[in-house]
Amino acid sequence: MPKQSKPFVRVRAVKALSGYIVHVTFTDGSARDINLEKYLHGPAFERIRNDAEYFKQVFVGDGKTLAWPNGADIDPDVLYHDLTPAWMLIEQAPAI
Numbered sequence: 848m849p850k851q852s853k854p855f856v857r858v859r860a861v862k863a864l865s866g867y868i869v870h871v872t873f874t875d876g877s878a879r880d881i882n883l884e885k886y887l888h889g890p891a892f893e894r895i896r897n898d899a900e901y902f903k904q905v906f907v908g909d910g911k912t913l914a915w916p917n918g919a920d921i922d923p924d925v926l927y928h929d930l931t932p933a934w935m936l937i938e939q940a941p942a943i
């Protein structure tokens with residue numbers, strides 16, 4: 848039996864709520880509130896993590912991603928499918 852492919856979705860709309868939570872509407876029409884805290888890791892996200900007003904400047908980027916004015920963005924597939932952020936996978940990987 849062939850594997851089911853995951854739907855190809857992008858972000859249609861985003862609205863910052865409170866804390867690190869945003870309301871995201873996807874291109875398939877689904878919508879949900881997502882806590883972005885686990886995704887805001889690394890130097891590109893430092894200002895976003897530490898400045899609530901800057902966090903609220905989130906918008907839908909050219910690639911239909913969540914984006915901020917400094918160029919930081921979050922892949923919509925990660926959000927839609929609730930995938931583990933890449934930085935967490937690296938930290939959890941066994942040492943070779």
